[in-house]
Amino acid sequence: MEFRTLLLSTLLGLLFVEPGFGQRGDMNTGQWLKDKEELIKNLEDRVKYAEGCQNDVEALEARLNATVDELMRQKAEVDRLSSENEGLQTRLDATEEAISKLNQSSAKSAPQIAFSVSLANTGEIYRGPCTDKALIFKRVFSNTGDGYDQNTGIFTAPVNGLYYFSFSTYGYNTHAMGAILMKNSILQVSTYDSPTVDGSDSSSNFVVLQLAAGDKVHMELWDNGRVFDNLNGHTTFSGFLVFPV
Template sequence: MDLNTAVLLLAFGLGSVRSQRGDFTMPDWFQNKLDLILKLEERMKNVDTCCKNLEHLEIRLNATLSEMTRQKDDMDKLKEENEELKKKVGQVSPQVAFSVSLADSGELYKGPCADKTLVFKRVFSNIGNGYNPNTGMFTAPVGGAYFFTFNTFGYNSHTAGAILIKNNDIQISTYEGVSADGADSSTNSVLLTLAPGDTLHLQLWDNGQVFDNGNAHTTFTGFLLHPTTK
């Protein structure tokens, strides 16, 4: 009911009352009713405003809930991808690396000798435990592409150098023959594809000799570049 309708109804009511009781004071009664109607109309407007505000709030809450649900789904997806990545990294990227020198302490002349295998006693790093400091052998824990490098140092009285042996096959070598200079040093490197269990070691040339001390002149290093993919 709007205000105009309410006023007309009040006027009609006043006419009826006046016809029945001529001594009734109409202005006070009319004003009281009119004030009541105005208050009711104002309250109805407030109720309508509150309802609209609640509708808008519900829309915003629903939008916020949808956004939070989307973000949760994204987080769950990222978490799953991260777990999968960790599994893949753990499966296809094992860590294998070693770096050693011949002499653990003091000065060491190796050779000439019958057992020509060089056993590197000073271990700088042996990640994955592929190198055995008791035998001088590196055994590949996993298949893949490996990089190896070694340096040999010796004096001019003997052939100075070493041969890298994979299983029983010669791969690469360093070599310095007997010469007039005081000392010789040489380095070589190679990239090899190894299967799990393949072994590598360094051995002297026949009648060869190398030298090492705390300065690490004669060294052997290798590491896994990437494993073999299935």
């Protein structure tokens, strides 16, 4: 309203400051007033239009300000999320690095213990029957960790853990065939085949044992037992550490 009043006052002032207004006796005063009224009406219409334009501009400015505020809010939110994402990525990278180091450390620190042997390292060998029934496997395929002693046939556990052992035996029908897996001189599992009319027999077995460091595992013959081996590796003994405990 202030804008409209000011504009109308200015225009009206200009209308009524017409030179020689009081000296024009030949002018139709009624017509002059009518013309001025129409002019004023036109001016009022233009003022209304100008006011409408001004209102539209103010509305657009308000919407623009609201849009700018929303964009600023969204930018702040994006910046916050970006910062959080960087933090999460940093934590993820650190976690992956820690896991990688842990895996590498576990792989390096876990003892590597395994052996695999057979009875004969040359020619043919019949073992048994005999008083000393311990089987000494002379042909060493592998002995990682040096737990197996090929001079005594005894495996000594280097560390506490669960160990897997397997063995196979082969023999002929003249004697009982098979062997016994012993832990600290106590029978654990075995293979056995009594003398029969068939020509030969073979068998195998396995076991998982929990051993303390220093526990000893070896193979023995049955009483009056006999086994046979050659470079084909019929009679064997193997073991490895599954995991420490």
